[in-house]
Amino acid sequence: MNNIYFTSINWDNVPKTEHVGETGTAFWQTLQFDGIRMRIVEYSKNYLADHWCSKGHIVHCLEGEFESELQSGEIFKLSKGMTYIVSDELSSHRSFSSNGVKLLIIDGNFLAKK
Template identity: 60%
Template sequence: MSNIPFQSIGWLSIDKIEYPGKSGIAFWQTIRFEGLRIQLVEYSNGYLAHHWSQKGHIVHSLEGEFKQERKLN
């Protein structure tokens, strides 16, 4: 991975993409660097994803509550 220069991110200029879940909607704003993706994601109340991600994630909640559940088979 290369160095990522310190910068402010102009989130207002980045398009929001809508992703419906099993229930609710997520709105993603994404920027990419080599080997790194940074997203600002807004979830509606009751949002439930269609899938479980195997990747590791770092989550920082700006407002509200974030609850992650993994259902074992």
């Protein structure tokens, strides 16, 4: 991973891409740097991810609330101001939001399983 110089981001200028879930839709605004990806992700009402994710993330809830379900069956409820972090391949998870949510998600090489 290379150094990242000071960068100011106006998220209003970052295009949104649509990702259909098992139910609902996720909208991603994505910035890619060397070895790190930053996203603002918004889940619609009744969004359920269409897959179990084994990638590592830092997920910070900006607005609303959601549930992160682990494949083991555990469910963690997160609301505005809460964060979770997980490294690659340590806990397969998927997200659900009944009323919609806005998240800041950061992932990349620094979360690779050691």
